[in-house]
Amino acid sequence: MEKTLEVNRRLNCCTEILLESWDQLEDIGSHKDGLLYGVPVSIKENIGYKGHDSTCGVICKLDLPATGDSVLVEVLKRQGAIPFVKTNVPQSLLSYDCSNPIYGLTLNPHNPQKTPGGSSGGEGALIGGGGSVLGMGSDIGGSIRIPSSFCGICGFKPTANRLSSRGASSCSRGQKSVLSSFGPMARDVDSLALCMQALLCDHMFRLDPTVPPIPFNQQVYQRSKPLRIGYYENDGYAMPSPSMGRALRETKALLERAGHTLVPFSLPRLSYAIHELVIRGIAGDGCATLLSNLKGGPVDPSLRVQIIPYGLPYTVKKILSILIKPIFPRFGASMESLCGASSVQDLWRQHADVEDYMHEVMAEWRRCELDVLLCPMMGPAYNHNYPGKLTSALSYTIIYNLLNFPAGVVPVSTVTAEDEEELRHYKGNYGDLLDKLYRKAVTGGEGLPVAVQCVALPWQDELCLHFMREVERLFREKKK
Numbered sequence: 001m002e003k004t005l006e007v008n009r010r011l012n013c014c015t016e017i018l019l020e021s022w023d024q025l026e027d028i029g030s031h032k033d034g035l036l037y038g039v040p041v042s043i044k045e046n047i048g049y050k051g052h053d054s055t056c057g058v059i060c061k062l063d064l065p066a067t068g069d070s071v072l073v074e075v076l077k078r079q080g081a082i083p084f085v086k087t088n089v090p091q092s093l094l095s096y097d098c099s100n101p102i103y104g105l106t107l108n109p110h111n112p113q114k115t116p117g118g119s120s121g122g123e124g125a126l127i128g129g130g131g132s133v134l135g136m137g138s139d140i141g142g143s144i145r146i147p148s149s150f151c152g153i154c155g156f157k158p159t160a161n162r163l164s165s166r167g168a169s170s171c172s173r174g175q176k177s178v179l180s181s182f183g184p185m186a187r188d189v190d191s192l193a194l195c196m197q198a199l200l201c202d203h204m205f206r207l208d209p210t211v212p213p214i215p216f217n218q219q220v221y222q223r224s225k226p227l228r229i230g231y232y233e234n235d236g237y238a239m240p241s242p243s244m245g246r247a248l249r250e251t252k253a254l255l256e257r258a259g260h261t262l263v264p265f266s267l268p269r270l271s272y273a274i275h276e277l278v279i280r281g282i283a284g285d286g287c288a289t290l291l292s293n294l295k296g297g298p299v300d301p302s303l304r305v306q307i308i309p310y311g312l313p314y315t316v317k318k319i320l321s322i323l324i325k326p327i328f329p330r331f332g333a334s335m336e337s338l339c340g341a342s343s344v345q346d347l348w349r350q351h352a353d354v355e356d357y358m359h360e361v362m363a364e365w366r367r368c369e370l371d372v373l374l375c376p377m378m379g380p381a382y383n384h385n386y387p388g389k390l391t392s393a394l395s396y397t398i399i400y401n402l403l404n405f406p407a408g409v410v411p412v413s414t415v416t417a418e419d420e421e422e423l424r425h426y427k428g429n430y431g432d433l434l435d436k437l438y439r440k441a442v443t444g445g446e447g448l449p450v451a452v453q454c455v456a457l458p459w460q461d462e463l464c465l466h467f468m469r470e471v472e473r474l475f476r477e478k479k480k
Contacts, residue, residue, distance in 0.1 A: 177281020
């Protein structure tokens with residue numbers, strides 16, 4: 001606890017100390033058989049814990065303490081874990097910065113001038129700073145993976161509903177196009193796997209019967225067969241930073257030397273997927289639900305620029321998109337997508353389009369005969385207040401929420417002086433304002449962690465974790 005408090009003093013990553021954890025220690029002996037017996041676990045602020053708020057950083061959710069534990073917390077306790085602290089989030093959770101008007105700004109453990117990422121940013125900062133060994137986050141666009149990347153730890157986004165979300169708070173409940181997942185964050189992959197194994201138990205399946213009763217498959221996690229791995233370095237939408245590209249190339253080379261087969265892969269129609277499926281899906285109600293959660297209180301500076309177009313009238317968004325698209329194609333297309341669905345029929349069509357796109361990607365996956373996929377992971381950590389201006393960079397993570405593919409992050413390198421020099425000449429894929437902003441956001445990152453992302457097909461979570469552990473193993477051996 002002393003280390004946790006010291007890290008929190010530096011980084012402002014915790015929102016509450018769960019004093020009930022001391023009471024839990026008195027009863028800890030009854031859970032000696034639990035897989036997480038005696039392990040202190042930090043939890044993201046939106047995860048319900050009896051008697052405590054889950055505000056998502058918005059004023060309207062203050063002073064509404066949970067009447068009971070969320071399913072995740074109940075199962076953690078049953079497995080002997082001790083949830084001991086709640087961690088900070090960005091306002092509304094729909095951001096990958098980490099600041100809100102209630103708890104303030106969280107800093108990156110490697111450089112206080114940088115954001116820890118979000119929305120599980122408090123978790124990333126606390127674990128990356130050495131104040132927790134295991135944490136629980138949630139991910140709707142990269143919210144576990146981005147802070148894990150920015151803070152130099154491992155993070156895993158399971159297939160949606162592999163773990164229960166019952167009893168957690170949200171500012172976008174009811175949105176079904178881009179799915180949220182709850183998952184673990186830790187300093188190594190084995191800790192992620194152990195947490196998943198502990199949570200995927202009969203107790204969770206009884207508490208939430210909507211969760212498929214699929215126990216953790218240790219045999220798949222421990223497999224030894226070589227993998228057939230798809231990879232891409234640039235998704236064609238947001239060009240990776242020099243350090244991102246280098247990290248992917250180095251990982252590819254190590255995997256090939258270890259006997260795995262690497263196959264080029266590209267996501268079909270990514271620009272269409274981002275604008276028509278991701279953005280239009282999240283903004284299906286014209287952003288009304290999100291904006292209603294922001295009423296009655298101040299909007300955090302980190303979110304202010306991001307939400308300016310959200311509140312514009314439908315007609316204004318349409319006109320602006322027509323005017324902007326010839327000059328800034330990405331921004332214009334995004335503005336048009338923020339109009340959301342024009343009718344219930346339009347929303348149903350959009351949901352059908354999401355389903356069709358999932359099958360289109362899986363058909364390409366089968367054509368290439370892939371086991372798993374290696375792709376870049378957003379990074380390094382941004383300067384503060386840039387994430388709200390750069391939702392375009394989420395293409396590397398949010399696409400796997402849309403597809404509902406399990407995905408995880410493994411740190412493999414750090415930014416070098418050569419990366420920084422190369423960044424000076426970064427033009428991006430479009431050479432537009434967003435590409436220029438991105439270069440400014442990641443400037444000054446020498447020494448910061450850089451990660452890669454590992455992906456598998458839906459419900460193949462154990463295979464994804466196995467792939468992550470293989471990447472981790474190869475880089476550990478390289479350092480010896």
